[in-house]
Amino acid sequence: MKWMTTTASAAIATLALAGNASAAGELNIYNWGDYTSPQLIAKFEKEFDVKVTVTDYDSNDTALAKIRAGGHGFDIVVPSANYVPIWVKQGLLLEARPDQMENFKNVDERWVDVPWDPGRHYTVPWQWGVSGIGVNTAVYKGDINTSAIFLDPPEELVGKINVEPEMNDVLFATIKYFGGDWCTTDKEVLRQVRDKLVEAKTKWLAMDYSVTEKLPTGEYDAVYYWNGAIMRSRLKNADVKFGYPKEGFPMFMDSVAIVKDAKNVENAKLFMNFIMEPENAAMISAYAKYANGIKGSEAFMPEDMKTAPELVIPAEFQDAGAFLETCEPDVQQLYTKIWTELQK
Template structure:
């Protein structure tokens, strides 16, 4: 009897150890502050898979990390225009999410999108717009144009933050100047550079670290920033006088996507993580935390009331919305030269 119990106990111990090993670990690299402790805790409790999260502050930084070998990351979250670049560079695993049941949860216009037309490499995680947020307690003038950002009035000079990303800065500047995104015309890119150089003396910081940008806006260290809609909402919760603008020139839209880097240590754990994050209730948890828009159907029932009428998340009718593009090699070279010149 005691021998049988010992055998059973040993067998059970081995099976539990096997289950623990099978559960694995998922190493995630994402934009800073993208996951609440609650969503990570829920995933770990539900699956037994441990999660580690590293962060980056630009798509360019992510690209460099993955080119250097990826440091064993299982999931990354690049913006949509970088997905084709990562595929072209052979930096992503093809895992065909479009064939999985959860893919039907994605809103129709983001299923098999232009940056991943077969739904082979990516799943939308969160989306939103990029525009201007400013402190209306300090500035009372017109807010219908990017002019306030690129040619700041005296009360805002020296209190401006610009995102530390050539793509996002160039896209917004191009909208303001009426220049096509990803221009390969040196004269047009020179126009953008001239605009940004004229603006630079009035820029206090170039930063894409969302938490720091919000804190600086709330404290008054800065009073205007090129920023993302959901992050602007979080900043407004800290300082109600902040306002997110919808300029007449339009706003840039972006979609951040979950992908599996080439050479992922635990691709099965990565697939489980992506499927989990694509469920309506879990996506709503992410939206409630980040305040950006969810790409998943059926989240409304789980959303915080404050999000249902937030101006940062509801684009006014008639607003021009332009999705950022994957630039060609010529445009990338010109953009790199522009940024190097601007940062001197």
């Protein structure tokens, strides 16, 4: 394991070669809610004798603010692609050099030289997917491949809609709905976006994270949410279907990074290397139902994930999806103003 340099780490590496690695100690992970496989954590704890604590957060901005404030006690965080450059620029991440770790060879070439972390000096893939539409088709039988489901909802769905509380995903879809480009500063487009979101919110029921519980049971009849959660909902209720907004939808990759002031750095590096093992990456995906970016993990994945409509983007919608770029600070301020108004 090339990243191990200290005496203690060398001892761990020696044990690993003997097939009985033991790191001992603790690891504190700060991750999105309902996104971490308990099976994966149990396996890591057993293999390395490390006690893992997982704490949830509900948005990129929540995580960023928490770590920026200091005194957090976390070792690992899982930011989305468009936030990684912000973390790096603000000096919040350790340059852990996962590209030099033993299992980095398993990272799919598509996810190695990525714009948000060229060459992967800071992060390794966790999961990737899209934000789209989930609808109970027993309630609504019209076109679901449109952001109109949550922006101009049909009467059948009014008052039963949940929208993910993640600013950039919601603004991306709404900007595209009005024909704008991401990171736009066009005042007329942004006025339309603001007015539409404020109006549409009166027809929503919630902006929360309870989709896998409430969409299958009918408490929500429609959602704008992440594809993996909607797949989990469909597995509980076959009437739930996934739609790709034809106007445009955001794609994401969340990646594991080590916090600059982490107290358990070597254990965090062990975890980074651990999740690049195909069988372990498959555990991550099997739990949350998103793709992961690790070659060979497909062999360990549930069969239903290989052809799931929520995970395999149809050819006609391939060009509608795009990864979120990191907007300039002045643009982000404009978007934050809209988002703040929406939260009132």
